[in-house]
Amino acid sequence: MKIYGLKACDTCRKAARALPDADLVDIRAHPMPDALLDAAMAQFGAALLNTRSTTWRSLPEAERQDAPMELLRRHPALMKRPLIDADGTLYLGWGADVQAALV
Template sequence: MDIFYYLKSCDTCRRIQKTLDLPDSVSLINIKENPLSSEQLAALFLKTNSYAALFNSRAQLLRKRGLKASALSEENMRDLLLEHYSFLKRPVLIYQDELFIGNAPATIAAAEKVLHE
């Protein structure tokens, strides 16, 4: 299943969604309204073998809690990812079994290439 996890209120996510011109086959999931389930997170983990790859180390909530991403274990990251949507690095695109995480220009370019081959 092709999925685009994003935050509707995030300008960067909206810009990337527009840039990618996602096909209708891609399900759009606003993570604020539909937080990740443990099953969805497990499926993402199978593709990355790392919660750190999915973790937003710049989340404001992380700073508010006085935490540093570098000090967190994989298990801590997993728990935080399930606890609050803002800990997911976004956007996340799963398309034809490929995974694209975050908003780095190289990531977006790679996603565009796969989407429009």
């Protein structure tokens, strides 16, 4: 199992503590594989893009109009976190539903 997120993100760290056998992959240091990003976008669509983040708020309005995949490739921190890959099944976020499915 892999947790894709940021090592400095509190939610990602909570997920990593609750899932001790999972590897936390910092997406700034190690970008997500294109195939995984494509699968996540196909499954979660616009929900994959975190429009409440500091990174989003700092983007110029013109750049915000770019395609979500382009934005996520240029600015990995725009991804809602964590994205958890549990043997091919993807989970987004660390809400009660994801915790119930994985813990």
